[in-house]
Amino acid sequence: xxxxxxxxxxxxxxxxxxxxxxxxxxxxxxxxxxxxxxxxxxxxxxxxxxxxxxxxxxxxxxxxxxxxxxxxxxxxxxxxxxxxxxxxxxxxxxxxxxxxxxxxxxxxxxxxxxxxxxxxxxxxxxxxxxxxxxxxxxxxxxxxxxxxxxxxxxxxxxxxxxxxxxxxxxxxxxxxxxxxxxxxxxxxxxxxxxxxxxxxxxxxxxxxxxxxxxxx
Amino acid sequence: xxxxxxxxxxxxxxxxxxxxxxxxxxxxxxxxxxxxxxxxxxxxxxxxxxxxxxxxxxxxxxxxxxxxxxxxxxxxxxxxxxxxxxxxxxxxxxxxxxxxxxxxxxxxxxxxxxxxxxxxxxxxxxxxxxxxxxxxxxxxxxxxxxxxxxxxxxxxxxxxxxxxxxxxxxxxxxxxxxxxxxxxxxxxxxxxxxxxxxxxxxxxxxxxxxxxxxxxxxxxxxxxxxxxxxxxxxxxxxxxxxxxxxxxxxxxxxxxxxxxxxxxxxxxxxxxxxxxxxxxxxxxxxxxxxxxxxxxxxxxxxxxxxxxxxxxxxxxx
Numbered sequence: 143x144x145x146x147x148x149x150x151x152x153x154x155x156x157x158x159x160x161x162x163x164x165x166x167x168x169x170x171x172x173x174x175x176x177x178x179x180x181x182x183x184x185x186x187x188x189x190x191x192x193x194x195x196x197x198x199x200x201x202x203x204x205x206x207x208x209x210x211x212x213x214x215x216x217x218x219x220x221x222x223x224x225x226x227x228x229x230x231x232x233x234x235x236x237x238x239x240x241x242x243x244x245x246x247x248x249x250x251x252x253x254x255x256x257x258x259x260x261x262x263x264x265x266x267x268x269x270x271x272x273x274x275x276x277x278x279x280x281x282x283x284x285x286x287x288x289x290x291x292x293x294x295x296x297x298x299x300x301x302x303x304x305x306x307x308x309x310x311x312x313x314x315x316x317x318x319x320x321x322x323x324x325x326x327x328x329x330x331x332x333x334x335x336x337x338x339x340x341x342x343x344x345x346x347x348x349x350x351x352x353x354x355x356x357x358x
Numbered sequence: 359x360x361x362x363x364x365x366x367x368x369x370x371x372x373x374x375x376x377x378x379x380x381x382x383x384x385x386x387x388x389x390x391x392x393x394x395x396x397x398x399x400x401x402x403x404x405x406x407x408x409x410x411x412x413x414x415x416x417x418x419x420x421x422x423x424x425x426x427x428x429x430x431x432x433x434x435x436x437x438x439x440x441x442x443x444x445x446x447x448x449x450x451x452x453x454x455x456x457x458x459x460x461x462x463x464x465x466x467x468x469x470x471x472x473x474x475x476x477x478x479x480x481x482x483x484x485x486x487x488x489x490x491x492x493x494x495x496x497x498x499x500x501x502x503x504x505x506x507x508x509x510x511x512x513x514x515x516x517x518x519x520x521x522x523x524x525x526x527x528x529x530x531x532x533x534x535x536x537x538x539x540x541x542x543x544x545x546x547x548x549x550x551x552x553x554x555x556x557x558x559x560x561x562x563x564x565x566x567x568x569x570x571x572x573x574x575x576x577x578x579x580x581x582x583x584x585x586x587x588x589x590x591x592x593x594x595x596x597x598x599x600x601x602x603x604x605x606x607x608x609x610x611x612x613x614x615x616x617x618x619x620x621x622x623x624x625x626x627x628x629x630x631x632x633x634x635x636x637x638x639x640x641x642x643x644x645x646x647x648x649x650x651x652x653x654x655x656x657x658x659x660x661x662x663x664x665x666x667x668x669x670x671x672x673x674x675x
Contacts, residue, residue, distance in 0.1 A: 308461070310495040319469075 183280020571624025
């Protein structure tokens with residue numbers, strides 16, 4: 143039950159990109175291609191999971207006054223690892239992520255989850271939180287990337303889909319526009335889901351109100 | 359006593375409604391539109407009609423999606439979408455592909471105007487935004503028509519081949535459909551001033567400051583007249599920058615706004631060598647809330663409060 147909650151929080155209910163609006167810098171800069179979303183998402187998932195595990199293990203050892211430098215040190219270690227691995231084995235992805243790969247160190251999602259979750263919860267829960275928050279980030283980035291790639295360059299994951307393209311969507315202004323559209327769509331779905339869950343309560347309330355009004 | 363009518367303010371109402379003002383603006387745009395169609399041919403007419411129809415259709419569809427009844431849409435229709443569509447149409451090149459006016463109008467009306475709350479709530483001018491959207495997206499495709507009759511006239515250094523009279527009337531001048539014939543635009547502007555829709559001071563300030571800034575920047579005052587008579591400056595100054603929604607509320611604020619706009623346009627033109635009017639207006643539109651925040655109109659009969667020190671002395675005396 144707890145694990146299901148953590149998974150749902152990461153993927154949907156507290157989606158880091160669309161609900162918490164964290165890590166906007168790579169979101170805006172890298173979503174020109176859907177492939178970038180997957181690469182960045184996997185890198186962040188790896189760093190987030192590992193740093194959550196270590197921080198959760200050390201949560202009773204790290205003094206609260208110096209916790210931020212300690213977290214940054216742990217995060218930077220794993221960012222260096224993933225950077226070296228990507229540069230060695232997947233140089234194409236490393237090149238397309240560019241400067242945003244080392245910048246994962248200061249990504250708010252990782253520091254935010256360390257502060258809000260890993261420093262207060264046991265290891266297994268923190269590990270799951272890292273995995274699903276990372277996957278939620280990856281899903282949002284990939285969807286946004288696919289949208290922008292489709293309309294902006296007429297391709298999808300590098301494959302040609304149509305000849306027509308609107309250059310606006312691959313430019314910075316298009317990034318902000320796409321982000322706004324996605325947050326709006328997310329809120330729409332979020333409200334629909336939460337309303338459906340509360341449906342029995344909300345459905346009965348108006349009818350009684352109407353009856354009262356009718357009687358009055 | 360029974361004969362006295364008691365009502366709330368305002369007691370005296372003007373005749374100006376949004377609908378009347380917008381129809382005036384469309385009438386004022388007519389000469390320039392006709393001139394554009396004469397100069398550039400049937401493709402120009404097609405572009406304008408497509409932009410106009412799709413702008414109106416976008417608003418109607420948006421309102422239908424919001425479950426408004428057809429009756430109320432017709433009753434509440436205030437012609438702002440028509441003006442936006444027409445402005446966008448004459449802001450495009452005559453050879454731009456058929457889908458560009460449609461996409462631009464849909465973006466201008468749905469995203470810039472309706473999503474922010476409709477008429478009077480858009481934070482930037484929809485037509486300008488639609489044009490910038492198109493230039494960003496299809497730069498080459500939209501721009502290709504601009505070079506059609508001859509050289510690009512918005513480059514002050516290259517407009518030397520054309521006489522000032524050519525620039526004024528628009529014969530043989532390249533540009534978007536509506537911006538080439540300055541005399542027609544000025545006639546439209548005079549009509550708007552006579553009808554009391556716009557104030558003659560503000561477009562004049564904008565145009566003169568732009569010419570002056572460019573001349574000072576390039577240290578060549580012979581550029582003054584060609585630069586203000588070329589490109590989209592007159593169109594932008596009279597019809598785009600004076601949009602009520604995206605200008606400050608006070609006279610002082612407006613003077614600050616149009617002066618800054620002129621300086622910005624002059625510098626952008628001098629440095630980039632290209633046309634910058636639409637980008638400058640878009641940029642300055644964002645500063646309007648800021649200007650209104652700091653330049654607040656004085657209430658009628660307002661007396662500056664005396665300094666506390668002076669008041670104290672008065673009491674003692």
